[in-house]
Amino acid sequence: MNPEHQEHLEREIDRALKALPDITAPEHLLGRVLARIEVGAAKPWYQRAWSDWPAGARFSSLVLLSVAFAGLCYLFWKAPEIQFLQPLLAKLRSLAGIADAIWSVVGTFLSLLTMAFRRLGTGVLIGCAALVFLGYALFLGLGSVFFRAALVRR
Amino acid sequence: MTDAQAFETFMRNYQNMVFSTAMRLVANQAEAEDITQEVFLKAFERFDQLGTSPTAGGWLKTVATNMSLNHLSRYRARWTFFSELAKPGHDDGEEDRNLDIADTHDFAAQMERADSHQLVEQALQKLPDAQRVPLVLFHLEGLSYEEIAARLHVSLGKVKTDIFRAREALRKRLITKLEGEICPI
Numbered sequence: 161m162n163p164e165h166q167e168h169l170e171r172e173i174d175r176a177l178k179a180l181p182d183i184t185a186p187e188h189l190l191g192r193v194l195a196r197i198e199v200g201a202a203k204p205w206y207q208r209a210w211s212d213w214p215a216g217a218r219f220s221s222l223v224l225l226s227v228a229f230a231g232l233c234y235l236f237w238k239a240p241e242i243q244f245l246q247p248l249l250a251k252l253r254s255l256a257g258i259a260d261a262i263w264s265v266v267g268t269f270l271s272l273l274t275m276a277f278r279r280l281g282t283g284v285l286i287g288c289a290a291l292v293f294l295g296y297a298l299f300l301g302l303g304s305v306f307f308r309a310a311l312v313r314r
Numbered sequence: 315m316t317d318a319q320a321f322e323t324f325m326r327n328y329q330n331m332v333f334s335t336a337m338r339l340v341a342n343q344a345e346a347e348d349i350t351q352e353v354f355l356k357a358f359e360r361f362d363q364l365g366t367s368p369t370a371g372g373w374l375k376t377v378a379t380n381m382s383l384n385h386l387s388r389y390r391a392r393w394t395f396f397s398e399l400a401k402p403g404h405d406d407g408e409e410d411r412n413l414d415i416a417d418t419h420d421f422a423a424q425m426e427r428a429d430s431h432q433l434v435e436q437a438l439q440k441l442p443d444a445q446r447v448p449l450v451l452f453h454l455e456g457l458s459y460e461e462i463a464a465r466l467h468v469s470l471g472k473v474k475t476d477i478f479r480a481r482e483a484l485r486k487r488l489i490t491k492l493e494g495e496i497c498p499i
Contacts, residue, residue, distance in 0.1 A: 173449075173453060176434050177434065177453040178454070180434060182330035182333075183338075183435070185333035190325055190326065190329065192347075193325060196355055197318075
């Protein structure tokens with residue numbers, strides 16, 4: 161590697177690149193952007209991003225959300241003592257029972273899998289891992305071939 | 315002047331610069347148009363500050379660069395992983411490490427003789443992402459090697475190697491093209 165050559169090349173490339181004029185943007189680009197802006201402007205305020213809402217609406221929504229959050233927290237805290245929530249709590253407990261049942265089935269399935277793996281032996285497991293890795297590499301390779309062949313502009 | 319007219323003038327003033335920044339980084343017209351559109355939609359959101367700001371150009375360039383780099387890392391990283399491994403003719407730097415200084419003088423002289431902007435632009439667009447992006451960030455965006463390494467999440471050594479290879483590849487492509495232009499066979 162010749163340092164003098166490198167320095168000279170760096171200067172020349174720098175000069176050539178910095179001398180490049182801007183590329184002219186396509187004519188339709190301005191129209192595209194203005195059309196998108198018009199579509200955005202035609203939306204009512206509540207369909208836009210929260211940061212674009214009027215200040216009053218933003219303040220009110222913040223207060224409302226804070227009150228709602230505080231109310232929910234209070235409700236969860238006091239729920240066991242509130243009479244009319246008891247049927248709902250009972251329903252929630254039964255749902256929790258279903259979740260427990262599902263979890264025990266999953267647990268049994270996992271322990272069965274663990275037993276099966278122990279019986280298979282290390283060699284088979286390494287083979288399976290290698291197959292999975294090869295499959296993934298093949299997927300990446302085919303994807304790259306597709307990308308090169310179909311999408312990349314030559 | 316209404317806001318819409320003011321924004322139109324603003325966009326006319328800066329659209330070529332933003333489009334060039336995106337185009338030189340992503341090297342794809344459709345993607346560069348999408349990025350330019352997103353940059354100006356962002357600019358519109360804060361047009362009340364940007365419209366009269368003397369730093370609007372810098373802001374637009376920074377946003378365009380960031381969006382282009384995000385676009386490249388989001389949509390191309392996986393696909394280019396394999397394609398970079400065996401792309402023929404893109405490792406020009408390796409084979410030319412013994413070049414002597416006469417080659418670069420020859421290159422400079424030929425560059426002066428031809429109307430080279432279009433050729434440079436074409437040669438730049440044909441470089442692979444891994445070479446073009448750090449080259450553009452170094453020479454056109456003025457980033458240091460360290461800043462490029464941090465932005466692209468690669469090692470300092472890789473940045474230096476990629477830029478070196480990019481310069482060599484660009485020089486080779488330009489010499490070939492200029493010779494074709496000046497002395498067509």
